Amino acid sequence: MSKKVKFTIDGNEISAEEGKNLLDVACENGYYIPALCHMKGHKPAGSCRLCNVKVNGRIMTACTTLVSEGMEVITEDEELAELRKTILEAMFVDGNHFCPACEKSGVCDLQALAYKHKIMSPKFKYEFSNKKVEAEVPKIMLEKNRCILCKKCIRAIKSKDGKNIFGFKARGKKLEITMDEELAAQMTDEDIQRAMDICPVGTIIKKEKGFKIPIGKRKYDKKPIGDNVEKHKEKEKD
Amino acid sequence: MTNSDIQEILGKYNNDRFRLMDILLDIQDKYGYIPKKFFNLIGQAVGLSSAKVEETVTFYHFFHTSPKGKYTIYLNDGIVATMKGRDNILKQFSEQTGCQINSVSKDEKFGLFSTPCIGMSDQEPAAIINKHIFTNLTVEKVNRIVRLMKKDTPIQKIIQTIYESDKVQNLIHTMVTDNIKKTGSVLLNKYKRGSAVKKSLNKNPEEILEEIKNSNLRGRGGAGFPTGTKWEFCTKSKQKPKFIVCNADEGEPGTFKDRVLLTNYPELLFDGMIIAGYTLGAEHGIIYLRYEYSYLKNFLQSKLEQYKKENLLGKKIVNSDFNFDIRIQLGAGSYVCGEETALIESMEGKRGEPRNRPPFPASCGYVNKPTTVNNVETLSCVPKIINHGSEWFKSFGTEESAGTKLLSICGDCGNSGVFEIEFGMTINEMLEMADTIETQAVVVAGPSGKIISENEFNRKICFEDLATAGAMIIIGKQRNLLEEVVPNFLDFFIDESCGSCTPCRVITTHAKNRLKKILAGKGTTKDLKDIKSWGNLMQKSNRCGLGKTALNPLLTTIKFFPELYERLIKDKEYISEFNLEKATADYEKITK
Structure with missing residues (x-):
């Protein structure tokens, strides 16, 4: 058994195993911290930068911070809200996110977070990304212009012998997601479904199959993102 | 193939x-x-x-997936090269070879590419052709070079012809001038190879660590972290093997001091690495050499062979129980790999993306083993501290910045080159040394540092005031700071970002576009406010130094040269960017 540590989140005392991931601990205790690249159980990517919180006054990504004795964590204040909103807006202009025309509308984490952060129109100019849609593989396609480069698919979706099916290409502004066509062609329907579900936006699309649930009745159409986490918090307070 | x-x-x-x-x-x-x-x-x-x-x-930008020409010419697009007439050289190369920039000629004989600073800012315009360096280029030289290339002359022969030298073994000195303009007491000074190693091996590793800690040696790569403390973290790690990595990836535009150390004092570096290895219990040293300095690889390799012959490297070195080897790892073109964890990723054959911390390299670095990464200059100080003592070392410099510092001074000055100065020298003193007239600005520590104005020239070069890894770019009064310098720096960060963190990947471009808007006379006070707030966000929310400092060229000019912006901004809250006449011009034409 690991040592337990005590620390505070938004002023409330929390106890958790030392060295656990702060984002996971916060979530387990009913504090929702927005994040687009985090996957519980996987090594953090620390790339979307949305989960920035204040740890002892310093801004740090919760997904790469390990809990330690006596730390004081603030998950929400004006500065953090503005920071997250700006980063979300940056994502919106970096790619093409035309929600009404997107297959993922209603189950898209980016869209849901935009609603949650009350984004009306971004403060940056749209860039109208013009990357090639990768559709050569029979059952799966990549709409790269929607990709937010969270690396979830790279980290979680592997071939049977443990190789990366997805990968990055180039760097900086030209950075884009690609896939190993040979390995992608060997993916089972379940693999593809999992890759599509893991994708927080509408980049990974399973071909030849429609969505079961119509727009308007999907996950985030009913409840805002993070609601399940925060509900937990209310229960605890009762 | x-x-x-x-x-x-x-x-x-x-x-x-x-x-x-x-x-x-x-x-x-x-x-x-x-x-x-x-x-x-x-x-x-x-x-x-x-x-x-x-x-x-x-x-990596030096890797190509299509033919890059029998002769591949890379021209530096950094600010100093541009100031020294790079555009004319490019034009001449382009005309003579028939290549547009970033393309290959039809017969695949020539490739002409742009690359960021190649570490030759004291002898620009310069080019890398097939890993060889051509400096102080003139239109006439370019013509001769291309003529020789058209005759399929081997690259070494071209160098010898152009620079009139018949000494093949001395080729690196033929290509590149050292330009050591001021020697000092610590680094650019006599040193007997192996002397500090022998002295160290007679001591306990704990004693050496104590000596380094007591010397107050701080990292010369710019961050200034105490070297002794960094070593101590690594000594505490029980895992084996451990690695000492030398960061010879000086990519900050305007920096070239490590080039001079590697060319003239490689023994200081090797001995520093051996001593670090002995102190930390590491048996492997790796020098991560930037691709731009490929021309030094064989030279360094031959020096390492000499070390092996003299039993300064290998098994049981100088009759002790300590084994140590050094290998050279070449990079392939990426500025961000100068960040220590990106450098480690690159050494492991991956894309050079900075790692998340924790874990820190001291416990989990190269191939997940304890690793210490130190700058060339930092490691080169170590043998001198061992030979002369930490008190001697502390007698140079200031309270918080012990020792001397190598500066790479370049740009608009009569005397550019490498200077070894004591910490604490003021910018004014430095400018006098560099033989400048009418200085508008000094770029301290390169694009990621500060662009300072005359009002700040009495400030001191040291960690407690103006910290620098060595780059000092002098900008004369004849330059347009906002048109020429700042956009060049921003483009550099846009090209060199690894792209992982959202703010760094996206916002730098938008900030640059705002500057363009201001330069076009359409700027408002809101644009400045936005740039400042994005700069603050970048500083706080990006993972690595590149992303944190990418907007510094804008932020520091706004701070130190407010009048340049005031002249362009008419203090309006809003100027419409929409021009009705322009937007309906087509319609007007048709309906006329």
């Missing part, structure tokens, strides 16, 4: 995925480029998917 050719190279590195950089460099050296059709074969051999191989190949 056939499968068996590739397999031969793979075999040379035992199909080791951590040596992917070497594998790719060797393939490119031998065949000119790395064809995509071989990604699968390479991947299968080292146990990676072709997507993963592509990740590495496409990250």
